[in-house]
Amino acid sequence: MTAAHIAFAAFALITVVSAFVVASHRSIVHSAFGLFFTFFGVAGLYLTLGADFVMAAQILIYVGGIMVLLLFGVMLTPSRRSDFVPARFLRALTLGAIVLVGLLWVLKNAHWATQELASPESTIDEIGRQLLTREQYLLPFEVVSVLLLAALIGAAYLARRRKIVD
Amino acid sequence: MDGIPIHFYLGVSALLFFLGLVTILARRNLVYILLGVELILNAASLNFVTFSRYGGNLDGQIVSIFVIILAAAEAAVALAIVLNIYNVFKNVDVDTPSELKN
């Protein structure tokens, strides 16, 4: 039982418990805040995997950005009643459990060719190199800016308040 | 990482995927379905980073950064559409926009 095990267990517990709150809570505001803790837990798991830049991106974009956007989505669409129906939830759990059993079966029986693990280094230098080298990820890097431009213009156009033509 | 087998990370990722699937299946509110999609994207991204660590190269981490960015663009556009649906129909049930069919 090392510090690594404790860290992994704590982050995994936070992730799974808060994801369960997202799936099962009656109030959408509580579910949204549950998602907040899920994102934090996943960021912690990235850190235990030695992916420090991915962790920073997760916290910067998911926790700082997407979470705010989703909370605005929740606040902008108030609905009177909860849409939690226990019968439907149980049916969804059963269907999901079938998929989960399949996944866990694969997990148990597959032969995972893992390497001998080196001690983790900070990955941000190497990521910066790969993102800007033409033979590696330069094209996706530039295409991302077009994607973001399209998302920005499309969403701003959709969100502009205008007269609804009836 | 030190002494933790890959199965643990993949198991957490499978559970996240399962819970996201349950969220999508059990709810009718469009915002809830978006929350479920975010859970599933996180599960996929966690898988990529795990394989990157245990496979010994960085490609998985870069793909997972692209996944995060894709999630941001997706959430922005999807929520704008949801807000428009809310403005027209005054609710966000998944079945309401089927009125668009003639």
Place this chain on the structure above:
Amino acid sequence: MYFDYTNVLIFFLVGIGFVGVNMVVGSLLRPSKPNPEKNSAYECGEDPIGPNRVQFDIRFYTVALIFIIFDVEIAFLFPWANSFQEFKAAGLGGLVFFEVLVFVSILFLGLVYLWAKGDLDWVKSTEAQRRAALAHRRAEEAKETAADSAKSESATELDLTVAAEAGHH
């Protein structure tokens, strides 16, 4: 590498612990005498009316949207800034700078679009909305009066020609 982040972890734990301890101490020390009036939501002393979930203005969403797109841009610029010196030492400084310039200027187009459409302008967009509503109402009124006058004036032929003339103007 983990050692760098144990600092962050300790920072988090101390932060959470500080809040938790203070809340526990507060709940132990303060008197607790609830009554229904005290427990009701506070609306300047009035009885609360309606649900507490009111619809926010959609312009908050536009601001959050703009924020998240440029947030992603910054996250992408960080690894570039981190390894730029290394590229420069390898003689690729100009090329890498140009690559990032393309990235930033494509997103700058988006900023120009938002600026031109007035999405960045909080006060002006309310003003534009008010003006659009006013113009809409005027158009409706003009249509109604035109319909009314057409109805009343169709009685005599003389008036009809007048209306036709007015229609030309």
